Amino acid sequence: MFVLAGHVVGSCWYLFGLQRVNQCLQDACSNLSCRKFIDCGDGHNIDKFQNMLDWQDWINDSSSTDCFNSQGHFSYGIYSQAVLLSTRGSIITRYLYSLFWGFQQISTLAGNQVPSYFEGEVLFTMAIVGLGLLLFALLIGNMQNFLQALGRRKLEMQLRRRDVEQWMSHRRLPEGLRRQVRQAERFSWAATRGVNEEELLENLPEDLQRDIRRHFFKFLKKVRLFTLMDEPIIDAMCEKLKQKFYIRGSDIFYQRGPVEKMVFIVRGKVQSIGVDGNTASLSEGDVCGEELLTWYLENSSVHKDGGKIRFPGHRLFSTRTVKCLTNVEAFALRAADLEEVTVLFARFLRNPRVQGAIRYESPYWRNIAAIRIQVAWKYRQMRLKRG
Numbered sequence: 001m002f003v004l005a006g007h008v009v010g011s012c013w014y015l016f017g018l019q020r021v022n023q024c025l026q027d028a029c030s031n032l033s034c035r036k037f038i039d040c041g042d043g044h045n046i047d048k049f050q051n052m053l054d055w056q057d058w059i060n061d062s063s064s065t066d067c068f069n070s071q072g073h074f075s076y077g078i079y080s081q082a083v084l085l086s087t088r089g090s091i092i093t094r095y096l097y098s099l100f101w102g103f104q105q106i107s108t109l110a111g112n113q114v115p116s117y118f119e120g121e122v123l124f125t126m127a128i129v130g131l132g133l134l135l136f137a138l139l140i141g142n143m144q145n146f147l148q149a150l151g152r153r154k155l156e157m158q159l160r161r162r163d164v165e166q167w168m169s170h171r172r173l174p175e176g177l178r179r180q181v182r183q184a185e186r187f188s189w190a191a192t193r194g195v196n197e198e199e200l201l202e203n204l205p206e207d208l209q210r211d212i213r214r215h216f217f218k219f220l221k222k223v224r225l226f227t228l229m230d231e232p233i234i235d236a237m238c239e240k241l242k243q244k245f246y247i248r249g250s251d252i253f254y255q256r257g258p259v260e261k262m263v264f265i266v267r268g269k270v271q272s273i274g275v276d277g278n279t280a281s282l283s284e285g286d287v288c289g290e291e292l293l294t295w296y297l298e299n300s301s302v303h304k305d306g307g308k309i310r311f312p313g314h315r316l317f318s319t320r321t322v323k324c325l326t327n328v329e330a331f332a333l334r335a336a337d338l339e340e341v342t343v344l345f346a347r348f349l350r351n352p353r354v355q356g357a358i359r360y361e362s363p364y365w366r367n368i369a370a371i372r373i374q375v376a377w378k379y380r381q382m383r384l385k386r387g
Contacts (some may be wrong), residue, residue, distance in 0.1 A: 001138070002106065005131055010102030014094065016124060017082025024067035024074040077116030078125060106132045107228060143332050157189055187327050188245045197243065212239040240337035244330045252288060252322040252330075259316045261332045262289040268328030273321045274367045288322045292335060296342045320367065 066073055068087055076083055081101070085094055105113065109132040113120045164185055168178050201209050214235070244263065246252060252263055255275060270282040282288060295316045333341075 001136060001373065002103075005106055005135060006099055006102035008102070009105060009128055010098035010100070012124065013079070013101055013105075013151045014082055014085070014098045016120070017076070017079035018086060020074075020076055020079050020118075020121075021067055023081055023198060025064060027065040028067055029076070075118075077118065078110075078113045079121070106135060109133065109136075131364050148151040160189075161185065180249075184245065184247045187247055191329055192243075192246060210235060210238075213241075230348070233341070233348065236341050236344060237333060240333055240341065242334070243330040245331045246328050246330065248324055248327040250324045250328075252324065252328075253318040254321050255318060257318050259289050259292050259295075259318050260335045262287060262292055262338060263322075264331045264333070266329045266331060267323040268330075270328060271325050272322050273323065275319050276367075276371070278367060278370070282322075292316055292338060293342065296335075296339055 068083060071080075072309075081097075085097055105128050110125050110128040113125060113128075115125045161182075164181060168181060171179070201212060204212070241264070252270065253259060265282060265284055265286050265288070267284060270286070270288065272280040272282060272288060274280075
C-alpha cells in the first residue's frame with residue numbers, strides 16, 4: 001500500500017506540475033497568435049513554426065521563458081521541482097524522482113511543503129496529509145495487533161510453564177525428570193506455537209479436513225508400504241494419526257515392552273537396537289512399530305456378520321529398543337485405531353505385495369529373518385558334524 005500510494009502521489013505531482021507550467025505559458029501569451037505554440041500537437045511540423053515571424057517573438061519573450069524558472073514571477077508552490085524536472089533528465093530520472101517525492105511526502109505528511117494560494121494545490125497537499133495519516137494509522141494498527149498477538153502467545157507460554165513448574169513441585173519430581181519435562185515442553189511449544197491442530201481442524205468442513213490432512217501427511221508417500229495403498233486407506237489412516245514429540249534420549253519402544261502404536265517419523269533421527277545388538281538408523285519418512293500391522297492381520301479374524309473376534313490377553317511385545325538420537329517430531333497411529341483400519345481394509349492389507357513390502361522395509365522383520373537364518377545355519381552345521 002505504501003509503494004502504491006507513493007506511485008500515485010508522485011505521478012499526480014508531476015502531472016499537476018506540468019499543468020501549472022501550461023497555465024503559466026497561457027498567462028504569458030500577450031496575443032492570440034502565440035497560443036498556437038502551446039499544446040498545439042504539431043511537434044512534427046516544428047520547421048513550419050520556426051519560419052513564422054511570431055516564433056522569434058515567442059521564444060525571446062521574457063515572461064514566457066520565465067515560466068521554466070522555479071524562482072520566476074509565477075508561484076509554483078510545491079511544484080517548483082517538477083518545473084525543473086520537466087526540462088531536463090531522461091524518463092527514468094523523472095520517474096524515479098517523482099516516486100521519491102511521493103514517498104517523501106507520505107512519510108513526512110507533506111510537512112516540508114508550502115503550497116501556493118492556488119486552490120487545487122492546497123487541496124492536493126491536504127490529500128497527501130490525509131493519505132499519509134491513513135497509512136500511518138494502518139501501520140500502527142497492524143503493529144499493535146502483531147505485538148498483542150506476540151504478547152498473548154508469550155503470556156500463554158509463561159502461564160503454561162508456571163503450571164508445569166507447580167505441578168512438578170507438587171509431585172516432587174527429581175531434578176533429572178524436571179529437566180526432561182522442561183525440554184519436552186520447550187520443544188513441543190516451538191513445534192506447534194501453542195496451537196491445538198486437532199481442535200482447529202474439527203471446526204472445518206470434512207472435505208477441507210481431508211485435503212489438509214493429505215497435505216500434512218505427504219510424507220506417507222515416502223514410505224514404500226503406502227505407495228501400494230489406495231487413497232481410501234491412506235485417508236482412513238490420516239484421520240487417526242496423532243502428532244507426537246520426543247526429546248533426545250527418549251525411548252519410543254523398549255525391549256519386552258508392549259507395542260501399542262505405529263510411529264511415522266517426520267523430523268529427527270532415531271536408532272533401533274535389536275536384542276542381539278544390531279542397530280538400524282531411522283530418519284524422516286521411516287516407520288517403527290510396523291510389526292503391529294502384521295500382528296493384527298495374523299492374530300485376528302472376522303465374524304460372518306462383520307464383527308471382530310478378539311483374543312483376550314494377546315499383546316505384541318517389542319524385541320528392540322527404539323531410542324531418539326535428536327528431538328523427534330512424529331505422528332502416531334494407536335493400536336485401537338490401527339485395529340479399526342485392519343478390519344475395514346483387511347482384504348487389501350492381506351495382499352502378498354503389501355505383506356512383502358512390510359517385511360522388506362521393516363528393521364523388525366529383517367532382524368527376525370536374520371535370527372531365523374542364523375538358527376537354520378547352526379542346525380545345518382550340527383547335522384553336518386553328526387553325519
